[in-house]
Amino acid sequence: MRWNSLRLVLAVGLCVLLQSSMASAQGRRGRRFQDRDAIANGWQFDYEAAKEAARRSKKPLMVVFRCVP
Amino acid sequence: MEKIRDIADEFVRVRLTQIESSNLKLFDFDYDLTFMVFFLSPEETVYARYGGRCEQGPDERQSLAGLRYTMKSVLAEHSAENRRFAPMEGGKPFFIGEIAPRSGLGRCIHCHQAKEVMYNKIDRDGDWDLNLAFRFPPPDNLGLKLEVDRSNIVERIAADSVADKAGLKEGDIVNSLNDVPIHSFGDAQYALDRAPKIGSIPVSWQRGAETHESRIELPDRWWRTDITWRPSLQNLIASPRLYGKDLTTDEKTALGLKEKQLAFRLPDTISEQPRLAGIQGGDIVYGVEGRHLEMGAYDFQTYFRSHFIKGEDVVINIIRDGMKLERKMRLAWR
Numbered sequence: 001m002r003w004n005s006l007r008l009v010l011a012v013g014l015c016v017l018l019q020s021s022m023a024s025a026q027g028r029r030g031r032r033f034q035d036r037d038a039i040a041n042g043w044q045f046d047y048e049a050a051k052e053a054a055r056r057s058k059k060p061l062m063v064v065f066r067c068v069p
Numbered sequence: 070m071e072k073i074r075d076i077a078d079e080f081v082r083v084r085l086t087q088i089e090s091s092n093l094k095l096f097d098f099d100y101d102l103t104f105m106v107f108f109l110s111p112e113e114t115v116y117a118r119y120g121g122r123c124e125q126g127p128d129e130r131q132s133l134a135g136l137r138y139t140m141k142s143v144l145a146e147h148s149a150e151n152r153r154f155a156p157m158e159g160g161k162p163f164f165i166g167e168i169a170p171r172s173g174l175g176r177c178i179h180c181h182q183a184k185e186v187m188y189n190k191i192d193r194d195g196d197w198d199l200n201l202a203f204r205f206p207p208p209d210n211l212g213l214k215l216e217v218d219r220s221n222i223v224e225r226i227a228a229d230s231v232a233d234k235a236g237l238k239e240g241d242i243v244n245s246l247n248d249v250p251i252h253s254f255g256d257a258q259y260a261l262d263r264a265p266k267i268g269s270i271p272v273s274w275q276r277g278a279e280t281h282e283s284r285i286e287l288p289d290r291w292w293r294t295d296i297t298w299r300p301s302l303q304n305l306i307a308s309p310r311l312y313g314k315d316l317t318t319d320e321k322t323a324l325g326l327k328e329k330q331l332a333f334r335l336p337d338t339i340s341e342q343p344r345l346a347g348i349q350g351g352d353i354v355y356g357v358e359g360r361h362l363e364m365g366a367y368d369f370q371t372y373f374r375s376h377f378i379k380g381e382d383v384v385i386n387i388i389r390d391g392m393k394l395e396r397k398m399r400l401a402w403r
Contacts, residue, residue, distance in 0.1 A: 062087065
């Protein structure tokens with residue numbers, strides 16, 4: 001019984017670790033994609049927000065697809 | 070950014086680094102590219118596309134000056150009384166996630182991978198067509214070469230090409246092709262992607278103060294291009310599986326062939342692909358599809374890879390016992 005509880009605790013711990021590692025990987029990836037220079041130069045990374053801004057300003061949209069290796 | 074800074078603020082600029090969340094009905098482009106720009110109205114209709122490449126290299130068809138030129142052209146379109154838009158497929162939005170497995174673990178689906186997923190689905194559904202390998206053909210296939218830095222101006226028209234016969238000349242500004250407004254090379258590729266396989270397409274251009282209109286007659290197999298640079302199509306690149314030793318000049322002369330003409334003798338043992346076509350060891354290969362090729366056996370491999378794809382039937386021109394023969398060879402599929 002004690003051995004089973006230990007295994008359960010270990011499994012839950014492993015899941016928590018894996019999830020936090022995935023979240024931080026995604027965070028790193030997000031930061032890498034949205035580099036500070038681009039944001040400082042007026043680039044947005046949220047298409048829906050950009051569409052709304054285009055509607056408000058009546059400016060055309062310039063949408064760039066750029067592969068990040 | 071420096072080269073476009075003065076006009077950049079005329080646009081709401083957005084950078085998309087993940088294709089999973091993009092409506093591919095709207096953002097329909099050559100997914101083998103690593104850089105593509107769409108210009109849209111605030112109502113989300115497409116003015117223009119900028120981006121493109123060819124087998125000669127990733128930056129042979131794009132430049133910052135060209136991007137700037139297209140941006141200015143789009144701004145003029147945006148403020149015109151009668152704005153023109155690129156036609157697009159109707160129907161409900163399409164996201165690659167509908168048919169692709171979840172990328173998970175923070176992995177990104179590259180654009181070319183989206184294309185692979187789409188093509189695998191088409192293949193699984195039994196709808197595969199070899200011509201899908203040749204989407205987004207360049208206008209060069211019609212004899213129309215556009216400038217890189219002023220991307221809707223004709224740089225060169227190939228003599229006797231269909232573009233030449235339609236009346237286009239160097240320096241003309243292409244207004245529209247196949248009813249797609251042309252601001253860039255990317256627009257021309259999109260226009261030709263929508264063109265029929267046979268028949269003709271309308272073209273309109275500006276020469277000085279005059280507007281001209283004509284039709285371009287589409288030649289046989291006009292849409293075919295070299296696919297060897299495309300990451301998504303590497304599994305379609307074909308090999309002739311024909312190897313051998315080049316004939317000497319004297320041997321060629323004796324067979325009535327020209328000095329620089331392709332001619333190589335196959336070894337006694339050959340692979341299954343040519344054997345199934347009725348080609349035999351010792352045969353001399355001197356052409357493909359009746360084309361006169363000036364190259365050696367080594368360059369023939371490269372030529373073949375860039376001109377034919379797996380699944381096709383290709384006529385191999387051979388000489389056996391002094392007789393010129395043709396053998397239709399099926400290029401092994403998968």
